[in-house]
Amino acid sequence: MARQMNIQCPNCRNPITAVVESVIDVTSDPQAKARFLGGRLNAVTCPNCGTPVNIATPILYHDGSKELLLVYVPMETPLPKQQQEKVIGELMKELTSKLPKEAMKGYLFNPKQALTLQGMMDTILQADGVTPEMMNEQRDRVRLIETFMSTPADLLESVVQQNDAKVDAQFLQTMSLMAQRMVQENRPDLAEQVLAVQERVATYSSFGQTLLEENRQQEEIVREVATELQALGNGATRADFIELALRYGADANRLQALVGLARPAFDYQFFTEFTTRVGSAPADQRDYMESVREQLVQLTQLVDQQQQMVVQEAAQLLQQLVNSPDVDAAVEENMPYLDDTFMAVLSANIQEAQRTGNIQMSARLKQVYDRVVAALRDNMQPELRFINDLLSMPEDQARKALAEQAADFGPVLVEMMDAVQEILSSRGEGELLEKLATLRQDAVQALQ
Ligand SMILES: [Zn+2]
Structure with missing residues (x-):
């Protein structure tokens, strides 16, 4: 339920094509909730000057499991009441056209209007059992994190000690979540800063110790x-x-x-x-x-x-990738979760689809599989990618390629081979292990 929109950067006037989501249906897109609550929905960064831009757009939020239907029309576009109702009506049409008939209940005819985005988020959190006190505590935590982050390094110890009672499990967890979100927002540099401060806060506080x-x-x-x-x-x-x-x-x-x-x-x-x-x-x-x-x-x-x-989460993620209109983007977004468990679930699903003769599903799953493998390969360290390629070649060809290219990688190649050897032996991959042993000997020789 996303569409593209052309906007202008408020800072440098550069035109930006942004993906805008106005209808959030948690049932059909469970991750949209986290995106929205994390402030990542309808937020782009100007590719030209790096200014973060929040796009003001009406939002209809629906969580069927909680019978929660909220709507927000931004103040930035003051609309006469009649026109506001028209906007809401269109969003409702978009939502209900995708809902199954049995999901149509009374509450769907009466969306609760939120005056601010924050108010909408608070209502959603309250429906999750998060009380206003808990939200205030969380805001205090975020403020204290900001204080720690902006404290000069030599003063941090004493500032942490002054706030010792406030540093508890939830506080440190909030820092971890903050770092996680920064990684998702492609700011690993900021995430590292948060984690470095977190480590020092843990060292200086009674709880952390x-x-x-x-x-x-x-x-x-x-x-x-x-x-x-x-x-x-x-x-x-x-x-x-x-x-x-x-x-x-x-x-x-x-x-x-x-x-x-x-x-x-x-x-x-x-x-x-x-x-x-x-x-x-x-x-x-x-x-x-x-x-x-x-x-x-x-x-x-x-x-x-x-x-x-863990398996259920992997299965859910797979479902999401299969249903995604843009598999590449979805794979990219979920890279950290594409682990061994995910691959095992994916392979099992392909086999099952083949067994039951579901050709369409099997083709779609294979497509996802190819994208995931390609993306994992792109993300690999060059040495690891090289070893991976060698292992998938016939042995004589692999030895030839190794003799030619080993020097480009240097001794780190052998170290990486040892790491791969450990992984393969933990999986009981005997045949590949033998091949790897031969290649390792070749590599050591070639590097002498
Ligand atoms: Zn700009």
Whole structure:
């Protein structure tokens, strides 16, 4: 529901072609809500002089799941009431033409008019359970971040200490979100500044110090558990894992690290064996063993739920890419989320479409796949792209290309090959690993 509009930069008068969205339907475009609340809707940057320009346009906001219908007509274009109603009527027509019949309910005939954009955003947040107090707190946080950002480096420590009580988890999270948004707005330089200040705020504040210490301890525990798992080796039996868990039993952090690192070991058979162990143990130990078993059950469920959520998010993103009128732009916008899980979901969907003979869907999915692969390739470091290309060539051809080009990349090529080797071995890609080993030897030789 976006259209192009030609405007003029208020600063340099340069003509700008902007994409303008006037109708936001959260059901059909879930990301539009975040775009709107983040102030990124109908905002462009003049390509000529860099001035940020907000385009004043009427906005109709619809969230079917909350029966929320809001409309805003900007003050910049004062319209007589009659004309305002005409504008709103047109937006309503655009919205309702896309809604299924069963979604047509009473509230759709009575949009609530917001006087300001901020007021519209507040109403949307309130419908999410965000109270005005919470919004004020959030505004205070943003103001304090701005204060920290503009404090000279040598004074930051004392300014943070003066505000020590205000630095908590939500405060640091607000800084992270701010940095994330800046990356999305193509300002990685600003994001880096925010993250650098965030790191110093964490170091100087009581909350941050406690958090850093907790993280350090947790990391140490994960390292220790990982070492013990490694010591068990590939021949580890379920009985070994039961032993380890019983030894960790009193330490919930250690159990959590164990399940997180070796989820596949905690399968149905593991828990059956565990139950048998409990049954044959001396009576005075059973309660303790039973409680460890119960903790492990809960931890595996937790890990699985997290995994499922990740998969669901990937599936939603795929849906969005498939439905997008501009796949390239959508792929570009979602680069950070195009990870292994996403690729696995995409491949599974292609297979499923082929299996059920859905030719149209399968073609569309393959198109998305090609774009994603191309975009990932474009974003790769040159060495990585080269290694990737080598691995997809026949071996003699790859060795020839490597001999010719290895010197252009230098020793970093071998380092990158080692990184790729780790990824491939974690995925159990035996054939590619062999090929990579041969190429690595060639690379070392060529670089001597
Ligand atoms: Zn300009």
